[in-house]
Amino acid sequence: MLTICFSILFSLQMQDMVRGEEKPIRIGYLQSDIHQLACWVAMEKGFYRKNGVDAKVAGIFRAGPEEMSAFAAGALDMGYVGEAPATTAVANRVAKATVLAQVNTEGSAIMVKKGSPIKKPADLAGKTVAIPGHSTVQDFLLQKALYKFKVDPKMVNTIVLKPPEMIGALKTGQIDGFIAWEPYPAKAQTMGVGEVLLTSNQIWKNHPCCVLVSDDGFRHLHPKNVEGLVKAHVQATDFIHEFPDEAVKIGMKYTGMDEETVRTAMKNVNYTYELSIDGETEYVDFLSRLKYIDVPHAETFVNRFIDPKVLEKVVGK
Amino acid sequence: MKLDRYILLLILLILWQVLCSLEIIPTNLLPSPFHIILGLKDLLIIGMPPGHFLPNHILYSLYRVTLGFLAAALLGIPLGLLLGWSPRLRRITNPLVELVRPIPPLAWIPIAILWFGIGMKSAAFIIFLGAFFPILLNTVSGVLTIDPIYFEVAQTLNAKRKDIFFKVLVPGAVPSIFVGLRIGVGIGWMTLVAAEFTGVRTGYGLGYMIMTARDIQRPDEILAGMLVIGLIGYLINGGLRLCEKKIVRWRN
Numbered sequence: 001m002l003t004i005c006f007s008i009l010f011s012l013q014m015q016d017m018v019r020g021e022e023k024p025i026r027i028g029y030l031q032s033d034i035h036q037l038a039c040w041v042a043m044e045k046g047f048y049r050k051n052g053v054d055a056k057v058a059g060i061f062r063a064g065p066e067e068m069s070a071f072a073a074g075a076l077d078m079g080y081v082g083e084a085p086a087t088t089a090v091a092n093r094v095a096k097a098t099v100l101a102q103v104n105t106e107g108s109a110i111m112v113k114k115g116s117p118i119k120k121p122a123d124l125a126g127k128t129v130a131i132p133g134h135s136t137v138q139d140f141l142l143q144k145a146l147y148k149f150k151v152d153p154k155m156v157n158t159i160v161l162k163p164p165e166m167i168g169a170l171k172t173g174q175i176d177g178f179i180a181w182e183p184y185p186a187k188a189q190t191m192g193v194g195e196v197l198l199t200s201n202q203i204w205k206n207h208p209c210c211v212l213v214s215d216d217g218f219r220h221l222h223p224k225n226v227e228g229l230v231k232a233h234v235q236a237t238d239f240i241h242e243f244p245d246e247a248v249k250i251g252m253k254y255t256g257m258d259e260e261t262v263r264t265a266m267k268n269v270n271y272t273y274e275l276s277i278d279g280e281t282e283y284v285d286f287l288s289r290l291k292y293i294d295v296p297h298a299e300t301f302v303n304r305f306i307d308p309k310v311l312e313k314v315v316g317k
Numbered sequence: 318m319k320l321d322r323y324i325l326l327l328i329l330l331i332l333w334q335v336l337c338s339l340e341i342i343p344t345n346l347l348p349s350p351f352h353i354i355l356g357l358k359d360l361l362i363i364g365m366p367p368g369h370f371l372p373n374h375i376l377y378s379l380y381r382v383t384l385g386f387l388a389a390a391l392l393g394i395p396l397g398l399l400l401g402w403s404p405r406l407r408r409i410t411n412p413l414v415e416l417v418r419p420i421p422p423l424a425w426i427p428i429a430i431l432w433f434g435i436g437m438k439s440a441a442f443i444i445f446l447g448a449f450f451p452i453l454l455n456t457v458s459g460v461l462t463i464d465p466i467y468f469e470v471a472q473t474l475n476a477k478r479k480d481i482f483f484k485v486l487v488p489g490a491v492p493s494i495f496v497g498l499r500i501g502v503g504i505g506w507m508t509l510v511a512a513e514f515t516g517v518r519t520g521y522g523l524g525y526m527i528m529t530a531r532d533i534q535r536p537d538e539i540l541a542g543m544l545v546i547g548l549i550g551y552l553i554n555g556g557l558r559l560c561e562k563k564i565v566r567w568r569n
Contacts (some may be wrong), residue, residue, distance in 0.1 A: 065532040072534075074343055085532070094345045094534040128518065134366050134532040159435065159518055160528070174435045209416040292533045299341075 026058030028067050032255040034183045034265045035104045035210040036049050036080040038236040038255045047232035065134050071095040077218040080163045083211045088135045091293035096216040099306045103210035106201045106271035108138050109185035111194040112177040119243045121149035126208040127176035130161040135292045162260035183265035190261045208279035240271045275308050348537040356537030365526050377521035385444025386505045393452030401460025422446040422508045440512040448501035459493025479557045495561040511555035
C-alpha cells in the first residue's frame with residue numbers, strides 16, 4: 001500500500017512539474033545568509049517584476065543540503081545556495097540543477113572566543129571547531145585552512161552545529177571555534193563573544209561561495225523566465241555596489257541583525273555574478289577526495305554543471 | 318516457523334523494486350531496495366562521513382538510548398507505582414504531568430543544549446523525555462487496573478502496607494510496566510535522530526550518520542540507516558517481549 005501511495009504521489013508531482021506553465025517561479029534561499037543579499041534586494045526593489053518574472057519564495061532554508069533536497073523533491077525552480085552542497089547534490093544524482101551565475105565570493109570566517117589562546121591556525125590542533133554541515137563551503141574552507149597552515153585534520157575535532165547555535169556554543173565554551181557564513185562571524189564580533197582567526201579571503205582568495213542555480217527541467221521549459229531572473233540578479237548585485245547603505249537596510253530587514261553587524265559582515269563578502277570555473281573544479285576535486293562524491297573527470301562535470309550562456313547573454317558578452 | 322507473516326513484507330519489497338526498476342518511482346527520491354542494500358554496504362566499507370563506520374554508529378547510539386531509557390525506567394517505574402498507589406499524590410502531580418507530557422522532545426533541544434551542553438548528556442536527555450512518559454503512565458495504569466479484590470484479600474489476611482505494595486501492587490503492575498517499557502524504548506529510538514541532531518562531539522551515532530548522509534545527498538544511505546534503526550528497535554522489542562514472558566509467567 002505504502003509503495004502504491006508513493007508511486008501515485010510521485011507521478012502526481014511529476015505531472016505538476018510538467019504542467020506549471022502559468023505558475024510563479026518558486027525560489028529558495030538560505031535563512032539570514034548575507035551572501036544572498038542580491039536575492040533580497042531583487043525582491044525589495046522589484047527587479048524580478050521589472051524583468052517580467054513572477055517570483056515567489058517557496059522555501060527559506062537553514063543550510064544548503066536542505067535546499068538541494070527541496071530541488072530534488074521538485075519543490076523549487078531556482079535558488080540561491082552554496083556551491084558545495086549544489087555540487088554534491090548534482091554529482092550524487094539527487095537533484096538535476098545547473099549553476100547560472102555566481103552570487104558571491106569569500107564571505108566566511110573561522111572565529112574563536114574573544115581572548116582565546118588560539119592566536120594562529122596551528123593552535124587549532126586538539127581543539128573543537130563547529131562547521132554548519134558536511135559538504136558545505138565552510139567544511140571545505142576549514143579543511144583547506146588546515147592543509148594550508150599544515151595542521152593535521154585528525155588533530156581537530158569538527159562537530160556539526162547550525163550557525164545560529166554556534167555563537168552560544170562558543171560563548172559557553174562548548175566549542176573552541178567555528179566557521180560560518182556571514183553575518184554569524186560578524187555577529188559574534190559585535191556581541192563581544194568572538195574574534196576572527198582567519199577570514200575566508202586569507203584561506204583562499206576569491207573562492208567561489210554561493211551560486212544561483214536552476215532546476216534543469218524548469219530551465220528547458222521556461223528559458224525566458226530564467227533569463228529574466230538572471231537579469232534581475234545581475235541588477236541586484238550592481239545595486240549592492242552602487243547603493244551600499246540601502247543594501248545594508250535590506251540586509252538588516254532579512255537577517256534581523258543590527259546595522260553594525262550587517263556592515264561588518266558585508267565587508268567580508270564580495271558580491272559578484274561572474275562565474276568561477278576554476279574554483280568549482282577545485283571543489284569537485286576536494287569533494288571527490290573526501291569521497292563525498294564520485295566524479296572521475298572534474299572538468300567534464302563542471303562543464304555540464306555550470307552554464308554561462310544565460311549570464312553571457314544578459315551582461316552582453 | 319510461521320513464515321506467512323513475512324509474505325506481505327516480501328510482496329511490498331518486490332513491488333517496490335519493480336516500480337523503481339521501471340522508473341515509475343524516481344530513485345533519487347526513493348531508492349530501490351537493491352540501492353539501499355548497496356548503501357548499507359557503503360556504510361560498512363566507506364562509512365558516513367567517510368571513515369566513520371556503521372558498527373561504531375550503532376554502538377554509540379545504543380549507548381545513548383540505553384542511558385536515556387534506563388534513566389526513564391529508573392525514574393518512571395517507581396514514580397508510576399507511587400502515583401498509582403496514592404490517589405492524593407496522583408491528584409497533586411496530574412496537572413504537571415499533563416502539562417509537560419504533550420511537549421515534543423524536539424522542542425526541548427535548545428534547552429537540552431543549554432542545560433547539558435553539546436554531546437552525550439543532552440542526547441540522552443532527549444531520549445529520556447521520549448521514553449519517560451509512556452513508562453510512567455503505563456505503570457500508573459497497571460496499578461489502577463489491578464482487581465481491588467486482591468487488596469481486600471491481603472488486608473483481610475492482615476498483610477502490612479509494605480507487603481501489599483511489594484507482593485500485590487508491584488507484581489500486578491508488571492505486565493503494564495512491560496508495555497510501557499516497550500513503548501518507551503520505541504519512542505526512545507524514534508527521538509534518536511533528533512537527539513543526535515543536538516551536536517555530536519564524537520562524530521558517531523545513527524541519527525548523526527543519517528543527518529550527514531542528508532548533507533551529502535545520499536538517500537540510499539539515509540534509508541539504510543533508517544532500516545538499521547528499525548531492525549535494532551525490532552530486536553529490542555523482541556528481547557523485552559521475551560523477558561516479559563519469563564517474568565510474567567502467571568499471566569500465561
